[in-house]
Amino acid sequence: QGQLVESGGGSVQAGGSLRLSCVASGFGYTHHAMGWFRQVPGKEREGVAAIYLLSDKKYYADSVKDRFTISQDKATYTVYLQMNNLAPEDTAMYYCAAKGGWHGSLDANEYRFWGQGTQVTVSS
Secondary structure, eight states: OOEEEEEOOEEEETTOOEEEEEEEESOTTOOOEEEEEEEOTTSOOEEEEEEETTTTEEEEOTTTTTTEEEEEETTTTEEEEEEOSOOGGGOEEEEEEEEOSSSOOSOGGGOOEEOOOEEEEEEO
């Protein structure tokens, strides 16, 4: 059974940066895409960025384009989310997720495996 472990969340001031990490283990060849999602209480989980691991194709929500960058380290089965120029509206619990299939996606419903989440808080 696959496992995803996130780290790197924290509290920063607006304009600051954070890098989230997600280490995948136990998946074998069953996960082809990974994504980062965020959720605030009372709202639906929002897709932030995704990457199709085999081709390195990347997907971004409009709200984070030019500020966030998703990347992978194949040697360590790690996916990163570099977040720059953070704003208070980026405050959320951030989750890493993995899926099979032949493309990445920002649709949370397509993802089967989820990490426990890491909190990001941005103060103004």
